[in-house]
Amino acid sequence: MAIYTQTQTETLVRVEQLRKFFPVRTGVFARARSFIHAVDDVSFEINRGEIFGLIGESGCGKTTTGSLLVRLLDPTSGHIYLRVPSNPATNSQGEQYVDIATLEGRALKEFRRNAQMIFQDPYESLNPRMTIFDIVAEPLGIHGIGSVYEREERVAELLSLVGLTPPESFLFRYPHELSGGQRQRVAIARAMILNPSFIVADEPTSMLDVSIRTGVMNLMLDLREEFGISYLYITHDLAVARYMCDRIAVMYLGKIVELGPTEEVIQKPLHPYTRALISAVPIPDPAVERQPIEIKGGVSKPIDPPPRCRFYDRCPMATDRCAREDHPPLEDKGSKHFVACYEV
Amino acid sequence: MQAATTFKPAEALWRVRLHLLWRGLKGSWAMFAESKIGLTGLGIIIFFAVFGALWPAYPWLMEHLAWTPEELEAARNAPYGAISNIEQVYHPVVGYDPLIPGIENPSPPSRRHPLGTNQYGRDILAQLMASTGSEFMLGVLAALITVVIGTLVGAITAYYGGFVDTFFMRLADVFILFPLVSFLIVLGSMIELTLLKLAFILGILFGFGQITVILKSQALAVKVKPYIEAAKVAGGGHFHVIFRHIIPNLLPLAFLYMMFNVTSAIFSEAALSFFGLLPGIKISWGIMIDAAHSDGYILGGRSFQNWWLWVPPGVAITLLCSAFYLVGRGLDEVVNPRLRKR
């Protein structure tokens, strides 16, 4: 079930029917009888140089999706195709798609040079016992790239690239001597050092202060401009998503319910959940009175959900059909704006 | 990426690292020095270290400070057991003073024997000093083995979980509930337990026990940190994650527990010696108490009459054990920021 029928040459990542179920165990030796459907039949594509946003509330499966895309987790089923140079050693022109979902051993380690991740909490994502140099150079060491002096030079180069200048003054400091924003820049430098083509950014700015956050967001945009990196940008903040992303997908209980160009989705949301979500975002202008859309209840865990639409219980416009039929498929409503809803 | 920057490493890498290490130690020392408890403990440890180190010089010192030329002369020409060498007087196991008739032993503290002699005529201070080095060796070696095992097993069980975890945790249960004394009695009857062997046995017994459980729980907390995930995303394998990330973050806690384990090891040795279970060890503080006890100098209302037989080794054991414990408490404040005053 490929969403995009046309074969775009610049497609970098293609996710097909990705699923991740976590067993719910009742005891240590008990066999799992139920499963949390954290990611349930998710498909999308990311183009080269594109920032693709994954939006949703906590527990919707966006972070799980991100972890699957860098193989921190093994998918239950589905495919993740990434376009990589066919011979990384010679960096030759030819490229091929590899299915990340099935990689093992050497091939998996090789893939890691192409896809990296930036984590949410800059206070926890850097090992407190390592210097900035050791942290940023770690991927080089793992892949055995360069001599110690070459590594030092390369790390210094990256530190200045992410705005930690002069690099000499940062190289041999420890994370606790840096502020949150500086730490997140270190994390970005670490993710960039292997020249990846694809980065999963899991809420990279949500723990940063406002005045720092903008700098980090702009840095990520600049890196995209300069190196043509693609991002999967995971966030719960729609305003941040609007600022960063070219296209966004809205997730609800493991399913993508709406997907399309950012402005299109935010200005003209079609799915009732997206509409409620957008109407709930506070506006930094006291003169504006919002008219929030009421939806019932709260987010629950998708433990063995019934096959019908995941949003059915809370949906203000649910009908008999929604109760009867399976979760609706994503359908193009024009200008590549996809929605999974029978009533739109 | 970019054209090569003008970056020039200011210093050789190893010098930078050495400098960082030094700075880290200085910082930890500053925190440690704030705790009076820790400093007290360290003071006692240094005292015993010096005390033990002075042992080789002790007979010589006594010869020049405590013995008069006439006494020396008399000892060399004593009718029974004349000595040719002062070391013969202060030997911890076979030493005796020819000027003190056997019937007068145990003799109370005197000029030539500052802590007196025991019932066989051995100089108590000499015994005390001679044992100090081995007590240190035993305690530190056993604790080191304990901590190395505990750290490795803790890190590995936490990292892999599953069967490995179950196996080592059940093993820990066995070792925690282990009848140490009975085991050592049996072992002692089969092989001759020297101090070194005892250190290894105690190290291994403690290493697979409590400390594994403690360090594993710490390792579990480290394992879920995002920097572990970052290392995996970078391509780091199991070995890399365990040795580069998990173990370095366990070391401060491991070092802390090492201090507590020194205490346990010295205590165990003392207890075992007291029961006379360590025939392979010729002299130790525990044996000194045992010697006093087995000839009835502790029980039967005579304990205070011949106090010098058992008070010095008793105090030494108590002090040295509490010293390591106190250092551990002081380190606790460095390692656990929650205990730290702002």
Next chain:
Amino acid sequence: MTTLTTYPVLHVENLTMHYTTRKGEVKAVENVSFSLDKGEALGLVGESGCGKTSVALTLLRLLPENARFLGGHAYFFRDATDEAHTRRSLGKPVKILLDGQEHQGRLSSLDRSHLVLEAHVNGRTQQIRLERDAIARIGVDLTALSDDEMRPIRWKGISMIFQAAMNSLNPVYKVGDQIVEALQTHMPISLPQARERVAELFQLVGLDRQLMDRYPHEYSGGMKQRAVIAMALACDPDMIIADEPTTALDVIVQDKILREMRQIQKKLNMSMIYISHDIAVIAEVADKVGVMYAGGLVEFGPSEPIFKNPIHPYTKALMSAFPSIKGEKVKLAALPGEPPDLIKPPSGCRFHPRCPYATEICEREVPQFREHKPSQYAACWNPLQ
């Protein structure tokens, strides 16, 4: 603060508080002054570590051991008919509002008909006799109260909702019982009455009455937060201080709780200090806004003019750093530098190293916190127009 509105609840003047730490003195709150009227919501906004929570803790005297209170006043007003409050004020520095006039001094004695105030006027100590019947409100300086005198104020006067307060519910007691217990320790009230009151409160914050007899683990994050709000409202306080009450919650739940808090606050005509780092949230709840930076209040005033025409460059930077889902998509301007280390804050205006408008005087002298436009205060040498 010179302007005097008719019905104040809180006057804060030059509040200063530092923390003593291993590394040195953290100048966490420096000369903070603001006022709050009955029924008003003040939004205190700033980045982490700017001192907004410390201000609240200083007001409520809930500071940790290493905090050093260095001066300032916080007058908390109640009607003079409140006998307990008046008694508590005896011998304390007070502000008394009488026929629109403000008297300041020490309340030296009181009887059935009069209050005697010792006040310094033109350098001389004077005794002022005020008629009790005519008195509108007495404001007692919270910083001068003892811990015992402070305790009743913390529930009945000013109650606080702490950051991540939803984790403060005790997991082994039913939620309703926890609130009942809190009520009974602060008020002479029977068990059925207390339960009735909790049921009322639950209804007020939008929780089902039956949830009273459930345990915290049966609640969702949003429900727990509601329960905590109900607990804060239990003793009918004049004022609530809410410290980032919705930060950990998802957008939809945050929005619901935000609107409910706003409704309750209006309905009960309660005053509120709402602390947040999120300027959009502040825009939604606050009538007045106080912007804090590096321990100081840099701007204070009614929210609409501040959002429309901020005076202080930091306020402006803060607003332009926030992306919005409405309006044109523009490249955001990043503020250079990092928030300062409060152990060694910059000289003069603490914002000057990051300020695009900074001049030489900003580095040298601390700007006065003064009224630049009607009721809009700021501490800046080069105010924006």
